Amino acid sequence: SPTGVVELVGGVLTPALSQIGTFTDGSLTLIGPGTYDLAMTSLDGTSIYAQNGAVVNVDVATYSASGPSNTYNQPSFKATGGGMLDFINLTSITGYYGVTVTADGAGSVINLSQLTSETLSYIYSATGSFSATNGGSIELGSGLTSLTDIALSVDGTSTLNLNYLT
Numbered sequence: 001s002p003t004g005v006v007e008l009v010g011g012v013l014t015p016a017l018s019q020i021g022t023f024t025d026g027s028l029t030l031i032g033p034g035t036y037d038l039a040m041t042s043l044d045g046t047s048i049y050a051q052n053g054a055v056v057n058v059d060v061a062t063y064s065a066s067g068p069s070n071t072y073n074q075p076s077f078k079a080t081g082g083g084m085l086d087f088i089n090l091t092s093i094t095g096y097y098g099v100t101v102t103a104d105g106a107g108s109v110i111n112l113s114q115l116t117s118e119t120l121s122y123i124y125s126a127t128g129s130f131s132a133t134n135g136g137s138i139e140l141g142s143g144l145t146s147l148t149d150i151a152l153s154v155d156g157t158s159t160l161n162l163n164y165l166t
Contacts, residue, residue: 022041023040024044024045024046026045027047029048029049030048031052032052032053033052033053033054035054036056037057039060041060043058043060043063043064045065045075047075048078048085049076050108054084055084055086056085057088058086058087059088060087062090062091062094063093063094063099064095065094074098074099078101079102079105079109081105081108082105082106084107085109085111087114090114091114091116093115093117093118094119098128099128102131103131103132103158104134105135105136108136109137109138113139115140118144118148127149129153130150130153131151131152131154132154132155133157133158136158137159138159140164145165145166146166
């Protein structure tokens with residue numbers, strides 16, 4: 001399972017990378033234009049960035065914001081410059097670090113519409129945040145009815161649908 005930093009440009013993944021399996025405590029930056037399909041069995045403490053029109057389809061059911069026990073690592077999901085992170089099967093975010101979710105720029109989208117639970121127990125004051133700015137959009141679905149210790153930020157040009165939270 002890879003760790004560290006991976007940066008890809010132009011939408012071409014080798015078969016081995018498109019089926020990473022497990023990615024722990026690293027950073028994955030995908031730069032468009034292009035479409036990237038990532039099939040993963042486990043994603044732990046890893047940040048994923050979609051930039052400049054990259055469309056990233058991430059097929060993983062659960063995300064753990066834990067990382068190694070001796071390292072502070074606040075993971076993030078970020079779409080900029082018209083990039084899209086589509087978590088097509090993500091139903092659960094767990095762990096003990098806050099996750100930063102940012103969609104910044106026109107056409108930048110993070111799809112978390114399948115998410116049904118966010119159970120993060122924070123240490124080191126690492127609360128999470130959801131931020132949509134400059135025309136960005138964070139999509140949440142009807143299955144997510146509550147968020148705990150998540151700072152929310154949205155400007156007048158962006159979208160963060162909170163209609164299903166109770």
